[in-house]
Amino acid sequence: MNQASLYIHFPFCMRKCFYCDFYSVESLESLEEFLKALKHEILLRRTLLTDDVLFETIYFGGGTPSLLSAAQVAELLGTLSSSFQFSDDVEITIEVNPGTVSLDWFSSVRLIGVNRVSIGIQSFDDKLLQWLTRIHSSGDGVHAYLAARGAGFENVSIDLMFGLPMQSIAQWECTLQRAVELGPEHISTYSLIVEPETQLERLVKAGKVKLLDDDADAAMYQLAIELLTSSGYEQYEISNFAKPGFRSRHNANYWNHKPYLGLGPSAHSFWKGERSWNVRSISEYICSLNKNRFPTAGAEILRxxxxxxxxxxxxxxxxxxxxxxxxxxxxxxxxxxxxxxxxxxxxxxxxxxxxxxxxxxxxxxxxxxxxxxxxx
Structure with a gap:
């Protein structure tokens, strides 16, 4: 069997963070139409696959896929399982915004097969979370983590950010230490990047946001490596640290050039040496699938x-x-x-x-x- 990974892009947020360049919209008005179109895309993509493809990971990213109800996640997983073949130990991850979830939600999605959650905590400092325009507080982040544990999740990842304007190395150290105290199986640490065509880029160009210098950013990164590796985490990628046996299988497949299929607006695929990507618009995505057409925006063969x-x-x-x-x-x-x-x-x-x-x-x-x- 040829192993592959599956990515599903959920393009909705309660509020879009001003530094984020992933495709998403703030209105849930077209959610039901999107879910209908997504199921249609699953069925269309199935016609392109041979019977020897075995998916070993599923990843719900966004956007904020934790805005999906457990029933909606279950329905999507049902459509996927009836269309594709999955390994017995399939890794099923869903990204979580701490401001959108509860113990009941975690318990419900775990019962339907989700076995890994990635929680976008970003910081345990409320002032920095406000600057990042996140909808959650540091308390919400801790609560979401404890709720995931209370629901029985044994594979929890958290995202943290550094290199933020006004962030001191002492603040970053406190966030890292708090993360280690909680004890997730996986920690991703990301330096703030000014992505093109984001609100953050406009503010930087206007001189309204002053970024940290490279030396300060490097010092924070060095601190993360030292603190996390000395606390039992192995660094297996520039931004990723895991306890033994808990590396992200989905991300590792990306990095090792294994084939992956992307579903949803703006999702990318890599299949048989060809990289392709879907339209970056919910309305265009829905329109294409209503006409029984693949929502592909472009493709290229890698030389x-x-x-x-x-x-x-x-x-x-x-x-x-x-x-x-x-x-x-x-x-x-x-x-x-x-x-x-x-x-x-x-x-x-x-x-x-x-x-x-x-x-x-x-x-x-x-x-x-x-x-x-x-x-x-």
């Missing part, structure tokens, strides 16, 4: 050079490149062609390398993206 570059980039983000495997797959021997560069990196303490495998050090993780640019 071999692009696949190689992505393999290097994604490998370094995970802290490790098997250079021997890359040479076998693409005919490019980094160990030989980049020998001087790799020796320099090793001397500077960025990597360990035995000539076959390149492994980032803690210092190397800090500049992984730059190392990737130099390597390709």
């Amino acid at each position: 071999e050079t692009e696949q190689f570059e992505e393999s290097v980039y994604l490998g370094l983000r995970q802290g490790r490149i098997d250079m021997r495997a890359l040479a076998s797959q693409f005919g490019i021997d980094l160990a030989t062609q980049k020998r001087d560069l790799l020796e320099e990196w090793q001397r500077l303490g960025f990597i360990f390398s035995d000539g076959a495998v390149l492994q980032l050090t803690r210092q190397g993780f800090l500049i992984a993206d730059e190392l990737a640019r130099q390597l390709i």
Whole structure:
């Protein structure tokens, strides 16, 4: 069986955060039409698949998929299970906004098969949450986490943000320590990025928001690595830390170039070497499916050079490149062609390398993206 992953984009939020560039709208007016169209897309996509495809992960992202009722999640999972084949140990994740959930909701979605939740706590500091335009408080974040535990979830991830204007390293340390005290199986830490065409970008350009400098941002990232790894979490990707056995299987499939199918407005797919993406509009999405048409906005076939570059980039983000495997797959021997560069990196303490495998050090993780640019 050929293993794959499934992503479902839920494009609704109660309030869109001013830094976010993921596609979403604030009105739930078209929710029912969207769900009907989504089920139609599931059935259409099924016609493209062969019987040897086995999905091993399902991920509900957004937007705010925790705005779905348990009954709506159950109906979607029912449509999926009748259309696709899933592994017995399928990982089913749903993203959660702490301001939208209760113990009853967690209990209900767990009973219907969801076995992993990713809670967007972002910070345990109320002033920073207000600056981020989040709808929840730090207390709501803790409550959501405890409710997930109370419902019986044994695989909980939380998202945290750093590099925020006015955020001190002491505030960041308090947030990290609080997270460790709670003890989730997985923690993702993200530096604030000014994404194009967001309200945050407009405020930065207007001089109304002053970003932290690179040194302060790097110090916060270094602190996260040190504090989390010393607390029993393994860093398995630039932004992701997990207790042993609790890495995100869904994200790992993305990073390792396994095929994935994306459903919903703006969702991306990678299938048989082709990357495609859906229209970034709920109305266009619904209209296409009402006409029994795929809601695809575009597609591209990745050239071999692009696949190689992505393999290097994604490998370094995970802290490790098997250079021997890359040479076998693409005919490019980094160990030989980049020998001087790799020796320099090793001397500077960025990597360990035995000539076959390149492994980032803690210092190397800090500049992984730059190392990737130099390597390709």
